Each structure stands twice: as structure tokens, then as C-alpha cells.
Amino acid sequence: MLTIHHLGLSQSDRIIWLCEEIGVPYRLDKHDRDPVTGGGPESYKALSVFGTAPVITDGNLVLGESAAIIEYVINTYGDGRLTVAPGSPDYASYLFWFHFANGSLMPAMMFDFGMHRAGLQESELAARLGQRTNRAFRLVEQRLGEATYFAGTEFTAADIMMLFPLTMMRKFTPRDISNCPNLQRYLANIVQRPAYRRTLEVGDPGLAPLIT
Numbered sequence: 296m297l298t299i300h301h302l303g304l305s306q307s308d309r310i311i312w313l314c315e316e317i318g319v320p321y322r323l324d325k326h327d328r329d330p331v332t333g334g335g336p337e338s339y340k341a342l343s344v345f346g347t348a349p350v351i352t353d354g355n356l357v358l359g360e361s362a363a364i365i366e367y368v369i370n371t372y373g374d375g376r377l378t379v380a381p382g383s384p385d386y387a388s389y390l391f392w393f394h395f396a397n398g399s400l401m402p403a404m405m406f407d408f409g410m411h412r413a414g415l416q417e418s419e420l421a422a423r424l425g426q427r428t429n430r431a432f433r434l435v436e437q438r439l440g441e442a443t444y445f446a447g448t449e450f451t452a453a454d455i456m457m458l459f460p461l462t463m464m465r466k467f468t469p470r471d472i473s474n475c476p477n478l479q480r481y482l483a484n485i486v487q488r489p490a491y492r493r494t495l496e497v498g499d500p501g502l503a504p505l506i507t
């Protein structure tokens with residue numbers, strides 16, 4: 296059986312959520328963040344070559360990276376569910392948002408987070424590079440004004456990739472989304488999904504989803 300090595304308050308939520316959505320059985324191996332650094336504990340770093348969350352194990356396979364794990368689980372156990380097939384009008388949007396989450400949005404937010412941690416949030420560099428996050432959130436708001444889900448009309452793995460930066464990451468790098476009504480509507484809707492509710496109960500019990 297698949298084992299999801301879950302680091303609390305982390306991107307490994309995505310893998311629990313995926314398995315809950317498509318009904319793939321899994322075993323959960325939970326790790327708490329290091330209370331001093333806030334990073335992963337040594338027990339988590341030892342699991343994989345790069346040491347970040349998420350990590351799964353499946354027999355002898357040890358696999359890291361959210362997007363790689365999601366593709367692996369969907370293609371190995373999920374019969375391609377929650378993806379959009381080539382040829383569909385939503386195919387390119389699916390690919391874009393699936394990759395935008397960790398290819399552009401997370402790096403931009405990590406930069407903001409780092410600047411904040413270093414006490415440099417008022418610097419010219421932080422302001423200049425912070426524009427990337429602003430652009431990303433404007434694009435998200437525009438997309439959610441034209442489509443119900445990131446890929447289009449159907450909930451897909453692109454939504455699973457996108458939700459972490461739009462919710463949990465804002466606990467690390469706070470962001471005002473009061474001027475993003477489409478995003479707020481989307482979040483209020485998506486966090487009602489039973490599989491998402493179960494993900495929080497299992498992965499981060501007691502944590503309220505950040506929807507405003």
C-alpha cells in the first residue's frame with residue numbers, strides 16, 4: 296500500500312487530498328515540523344534525496360515532489376482521473392495551472408516569505424520582486440472569474456496543485472485577498488468538498504481552512 300509521509304501544514308496535504316478524492320487507499324506517516332526552525336525534522340529529511348515534503352513510498356519506490364507524486368498516483372492507481380486529456384478544449388489550461396502552482400506562484404510567495412523572515416519586506420528588492428506575486432494573484436482572480444475551476448468546468452488535479460499557495464501558504468506569508476471576490480467564492484466552494492474536509496481532519500486536525 297502507498298504510504299504518504301505527511302509533514303504538518305505542508306504541501307503533502309495535496310497527496311492526502313488526491314487519494315481521498317479518487318479513493319486510493321494509503322497509510323499515513325505523520326511528522327511534525329521542527330519547533331525551532333519551523334522546517335522539516337531530521338526524520339523527514341532522511342526520507343528522500345531532497346528532504347522536502349511531500350514524499351511517498353510505494354514498495355521500494357521513494358518519490359518526492361508534489362507534481363511528480365500526483366502524476367504517479369493518478370497514472371498508477373487513478374486511471375487518469377482528475378486530469379484533462381490531450382484534445383480537450385481544457386487541456387492547455389489544465390497543464391498551465393497544474394504547473395503554474397509550483398513553477399511560478401510558490402516561488403514568488405517563497406520569495407515574499409524569505410524577505411519577511413529577513414526583515415527586508417520594506418526593501419526596494421522586495422517591492423520589485425513582490426510584483427510577481429501580485430501579478431499571479433491578479434491572474435488567479437481573472438481566471439476564477441471566467442471558469443469554475445482552474446482547468447475549466449471540472450475539478451482536476453490542477454485545483455489540488457493550486458490550493459496550497461492560495462490557502463495554507465498565506466499562513467506563512469499573509470496576503471489580503473479582500474479584493475479578490477472570485478478567489479474567495481472559489482475557496483468557499485472548494486473547501487466544502489468532503490475529500491478536502493477529510494484531508495484536514497486526517498492531516499492537520501483542528502485547522503480551519505483559510506478562505507478569506
Ligand SMILES: N[C@@H](CCC(=O)N[C@@H](CS)C(=O)NCC(=O)O)C(=O)O
Binds near residue numbers: 302306
Ligand atoms: N516543489 C516541492 C516543494 C517542497 C517543499 O518546499 N516542501 C516544504 C513544505 S511545504 C518543506 O518540506 N519544508 C521543510 C523544509 O524544507 O525543511 C514539492 O512540491 O514537493
